[in-house]
Amino acid sequence: MATPLLVDTDPGIDDALALLAAWNSPEVVVEVVTTVAGNVTVEQATTNVCRLLALRKPDPAPVVAIGAPDPLARQLVTATRYHGADGLGDLDDWPAVGRGELAAAVPLILDRARRQQRLLTIVALGPMTNLALALKADPAAMKFVGRVVAMGGAVDVPGNVTPAAEFNMYVDPEAAHRVLAAGLSLDLVPLDATRQAVLPRAGLKKALSRAAGPLAARITAFSDRAFRIDHAGGAQGMVLHDPLAVALAIDPTLAQWEAVRLEIGPEGETRRARGDPNCRVAKAIDTARFLRMFLDRLCPPPRRRASS
Ligand code: RIB
Ligand code: CA
Numbered sequence: 307m308a309t310p311l312l313v314d315t316d317p318g319i320d321d322a323l324a325l326l327a328a329w330n331s332p333e334v335v336v337e338v339v340t341t342v343a344g345n346v347t348v349e350q351a352t353t354n355v356c357r358l359l360a361l362r363k364p365d366p367a368p369v370v371a372i373g374a375p376d377p378l379a380r381q382l383v384t385a386t387r388y389h390g391a392d393g394l395g396d397l398d399d400w401p402a403v404g405r406g407e408l409a410a411a412v413p414l415i416l417d418r419a420r421r422q423q424r425l426l427t428i429v430a431l432g433p434m435t436n437l438a439l440a441l442k443a444d445p446a447a448m449k450f451v452g453r454v455v456a457m458g459g460a461v462d463v464p465g466n467v468t469p470a471a472e473f474n475m476y477v478d479p480e481a482a483h484r485v486l487a488a489g490l491s492l493d494l495v496p497l498d499a500t501r502q503a504v505l506p507r508a509g510l511k512k513a514l515s516r517a518a519g520p521l522a523a524r525i526t527a528f529s530d531r532a533f534r535i536d537h538a539g540g541a542q543g544m545v546l547h548d549p550l551a552v553a554l555a556i557d558p559t560l561a562q563w564e565a566v567r568l569e570i571g572p573e574g575e576t577r578r579a580r581g582d583p584n585c586r587v588a589k590a591i592d593t594a595r596f597l598r599m600f601l602d603r604l605c606p607p608p609r610r611r612a613s614s
Pocket of ligand 2: 344548
């Protein structure tokens with residue numbers, strides 16, 4: 307039976323790639339997508355989820371809910387320099403999308419936690435604001451959740467916003483502190499792991515050429531900006547932060563895990579601390595097996611029209 311996923315996200319180019327791969331993964335079903343402010347505003351993140359749904363048309367379609375517009379206790383800092391002003395590479399030809407009346411994220415997170423309990427995996431791909439608000443509303447319900455897999459942190463490696471802080475933790479350290487203190491079954495996927503998950507542009511191009519069509523063309527277009535910026539930063543390709551988190555939600559054996567106790571510093575630093583572990587941290591990953599899995603799932607061949 308496929309594991310129900312609730313994906314909390316701030317798309318974001320890598321979030322978009324993560325969602326597309328998740329929607330083509332038979333081990334899981336993305337039943338809910340909740341949006342959070344992070345890479346872009348929560349309004350833009352929600353529009354981007356709707357754009358991706360219109361592009362990919364996953365079956366079943368997830369319930370979409372809009373989440374926190376701001377971090378718990380500080381001004382929102384976005385990542386539009388990397389993801390573009392619209393969060394998806396600033397393409398000028400996205401079809402207009404209707405959103406209709408959207409549910410609120412936190413009640414939906416709690417509803418699923420109460421109803422699905424150990425069956426549910428929550429995958430957090432942005433700042434942990436929605437999770438922290440859900441914990442504040444009903445901590446007991448959140449402790450029922452089978453796994454929380456969160457992309458975030460920099461444990462034994464430098465950060466990507468400050469020398470010691472990774473973006474998702476930097477944007478909302480108060481939320482991260484609450485999540486780490488809640489006693490959840492928390493699997494953290496930090497930069498220590500994600501920086502091993504580098505996708506060469508040629509690798510993406512080769513994989514997409516096997517499934518040429520509108521989806522492949524759109525993936526190429528919106529990911530171009532991320533390749534340019536990551537290459538300029540010295541990487542050999544695009545760093546697949548959020549796709550790795552989704553892959554580890556599907557198959558934890560792709561990584562070696564270390565049980566650690568982390569504390570959150572004032573600017574989102576994730577530092578090792580004394581005491582009982584409060585999470586598992588992904589360390590060494592099987593990069594080749596992850597990239598094969600990701601590229602096999604990212605872009606299914608276009609559906610052929612029935613021959614007349
Ligand atoms: O630091 C990388 C993380 O911050 C990723 O989730 C990326 O999408 C941004 O949200
Ligand atoms: Ca993200």
